Amino acid sequence: MPNRLLAILLSAILLLTGCGFKDIDKRFLIVALGIDQGSEKKYEVTVKLIIPTTLTEPGKSNFQIVSKEADSIPEALELMRSDVDKELDLSHAKVTVFGNKIAQGDMKKHIDWFVRRRGVQRIEYVAVAEHSAKEILELSQKSERLPGNSLILSFGREGTESSYILTEYLYDFYERLLEKGRDPYLPVIKIRNHTYEINQVALFDKSKIKMVLEPDQTLILNQLMYMHPGFEVNIKEQNLKASLAVHKYKYRYKINTSNHNQPTIDFFVKLRGIAEESSATILESNRADIERVAERTIEKSYLDLLNRLKNMQLDPVGFGLRYIATRHGGHQDWDNWKTLYPRVKFNVKARVTLDSTGEIE
Secondary structure, eight states: OHHHHHHHHHHHHHHOOOOOOOOGGGEEEEEEEEEEEOSSSSEEEEEEEEOOOSOOOTTOOOEEEEEEEESSHHHHHHHHTTTOSSEEEOTTOOEEEEOHHHHTSOHHHHHHHHHHSTTOOTTSEEEEESSOHHHHHHOOOTTOSSTTHHHHHHHHTSSOOOTTOOOOBHHHHHHHHHSTTOOOEEEEEEEETTEEEEEEEEEEOSSSEEEEEOHHHHHHHHHHHHOOOOEEEEEEETTEEEEEEEEEEEEEEEEEOSSTTSOEEEEEEEEEEEEEEESSOOOGGGHHHHHHHHHHHHHHHHHHHHHHHHHTTOOSSOHHHHHHHSOOOTHHHHHHHHHHGGGOEEEEEEEEEEEEOSOOO
16 A cells, blocks of 8 residues: 555656746846837837846946847747847836837837736836936946945935936836826936936826926925925025925815806915025015915925926826716716816915024024
């Protein structure tokens, strides 16, 4: 009986297949992808590969750039396999950058592969290059210890926490392309003096870029999207020039359609901070004057951005989504919103509180 059982076990072992997993030293980890418009084919796909090293010193990140042109993204990756000696691993990709020309086309078609492909993380960061995605990936900053780490730290808010950087994830960008009431956006990456500059955002309709915001309006949109405190408000009125450091910030808004001829969206913004810099001495006695000037400055800057978005029929904040979520008319709500939004009047009421003027009287 034991011999018969042993024979059955040995026969079963012969039917087992080997392990298909490849060791880490036989894999090339892709940390970033770049998608550009090809000169001869539809796409030029670029990948940034990590070269493992025992030392991690600033400015000495080891990586390899591989680029191929093809009529599809998977075809380009398949062609790359003949140029490397290891298996390409997408599971560690953290950043995908689209070239400017690609972003001028239908992004739904370009993003489709990323949401279908196994191994691609939907939490990776996505951005658009000012010109070419390839040149973004080829750059290695002097402070960079690991390949691609500069972009990862910038978008992840683990390093810098710039109020000009709007982080966007793959899953959210894909949802915005399809969802009613929220329009997509991507941060714009530029190269200046051998380093990255990220202080603008590209706004999309449901397919391609419609406009790129300047840094000052990118700052305001970041406030509306994420409500992160820790930004600066520069005020300038007549003889007063000052900079306020905001450490508490919140806002709320209400969509008012009681007047069908003039629908409104009413904003209520609250900020608290200190005066960090001023062209003149600011004393406690004129604190209220500074607060009123700051309120007028904020109200005007918000209205300028909101009206610009409305005129371009763009809605990255999600006013339309809020509208259809708080009504009960089904599909008719979306049709109603499309007629309401062009006629909306924005009202902004700001309240600024200064904790300190930064001066001793």
